Amino acid sequence: MSEVELQENIEMYLSVVKGIKDSMNIIQGESYLENHKKTLLFSVIDMLAKGVYGTTYRHRTAMFENFILQFCEWEHAERISLQQVVHLLDKTEEGQYQELKEFAKNELYKFPQDRPVYFSYDSNYDQLKELMPTGETKILGIPLKTLSHVSLLWKLRNSLVHEARAKGTTQTYDDMIEPHYIHYTTIGKDSENNVVTTEKWEICHPVGFFNKLIDTALVNVKEYLETNSINPYGNYDFDPLWIEVKRERLNSTTT
Known part of the structure; x- marks a missing residue:
């Protein structure tokens, strides 16, 4: 493939991706519209990751998280x-x-309750790891790094894509783009009919955040494809056979 053809393919590919993303943002409906848009926009992120990495990664978790870190310029992804x-x-x-308990609860207590709280308030991995028992990196078998925001975004993706179920809370502030925490106070009664107040924080990922990730990635992916002479279409299977046959099977001699 000539350089001109490669450039045309890259530009066509990114134009198609942008067109798909734009079409998702104009869908209308009365119920669960925010969830539907996020689900669809997650598929665009997956699409771009496929165009960049192809079959490089065996596990989709690693491909998704590395794509976010490499191309989306999300400042607080690893907090x-x-x-x-x-x-x-x-x-x-x-x-x-x-x-660790005392530190985490004290820091959470410092979050301002009268406004959205950005993830910049969160701690980094090394800071929290130092507060754990020597040599430990897991809590109840859960690696501390799986509580990073990029890993939680993967959890949200899976919940929406595979279960049509959101995690966290829905968008409250129309002008917010960056993901954030929102504080809630609920008032109820206990088993003895006493009034009980419950305080909690919920995570919110606005739809605008997903668009920002994709728009940033489109610019960076273009540069990456051009620099590394990658034809993104070569990372997709366009065979009319829906079931993919592994290349080594095609190249092997059967008896």
């Missing part, structure tokens, strides 16, 4: 969610991870 850390630590026995 650890203190809200999730506290939820996980609440399941441990009393006395376990005491230093």
